[in-house]
Amino acid sequence: MTTDTLVKPSFKKAGSDDFYKDLYKEVQIKVLTNKRIQNQIIFKSIFFIALYFLFYSCILVYGNSLPLLLLFYVLTGITMILVFLNAFHDAAHGAIFPRRSQNEALTWVLELFGSNSYIWKKRHLVLHHPYPNMQHWDIDVKQSDIVRIFPQSKWYHFHRYQHYYMWFLYFLYTLNWLLVRDFKDFFGVKDNYLKRIVKIPKIEYVKLFTAKILNLVIMLGIPMLVLQQPWYHVLAAFLLMHFMASAFGVTALLSTHADEHAEFPEPPADGQIDMTWAMYQIRETKDFSTESRIANVLFGGFNHHVAHHLFPTVAHTYYPSITPIIRKYAEKYNLEYRSYPLHEAIYSHFMLLKKNGSSENLFLTGEL
Incomplete structure (x- = not known):
């Protein structure tokens, strides 16, 4: 199948006995009526955004001390990921404020x-x-040819080492996003998933370059002008910020879809998926460390990822209350719900990289 002949997939219509109808009704009655939980995400969003600006201000105020320069750059980077996971992501789903414009x-x-x-x-x-x-x-799972996540993607000789080298490259995740990935999305022609489904407005090209320049001015230019530090100290702190931010962010992103037990189905030629939307979401998504209060605070509901995929427009602060209900229905209907401690989820991703890095890949993929 070529990408030129792809038919947009559609899911099987849910029947009267579909588990999701009862699950949705129970969540609505028992969980979503609590508006206090909705207010929590507004507080978290404002708090982490304010913390981001506080730590950035500390770079300019205390950055003449090299240890403090490095410390506050790292804290700014970590907080950037906290804002992304806890505020931006939910806002993109329309889950924080009642108004779309907000x-x-x-x-x-x-x-x-x-x-x-x-x-x-x-x-x-x-x-x-x-x-x-x-x-x-x-497109979120298939990042580039450097890593072979999909078992049927083209295999290169260097993939046999991907379960080693990717752990170093993951430290470059946010830098790659800043300097490479966005440009590939806007200008790339090879296997560009986005160009199949959207025509990018011209104003977004202007916004793209403006955002890149503005970020570099804020994070590099202003500190270099204000601080009595050599330029290379500021650059080193900037790079360290991205290394640590990447390590923190990738921890959440790796642990939700791409593990050794994951299935990576090919889209049906006729586009008809013999499975309901809700069944598919449960099968292709997993949770990690759902009982951890620290994980619940830091990861913005990514650790309750099944709840997120089943209730994407619901604020992540509700997910710790929704996940036990999902578990109950998974047991009742014999669904493929999976949840692991964080360290096991990361190890399982390592095993996926090792399996898919082999030229004689015996990894079994699901056919819908």
């Missing part, structure tokens, strides 16, 4: 970080969320 305004924080919120939302909401792990559609 959520839309908050998503502009991604431009502050040097990226493009328009293209991220197209990637995430149009390609990833409907079709997680599906080859030729899920």
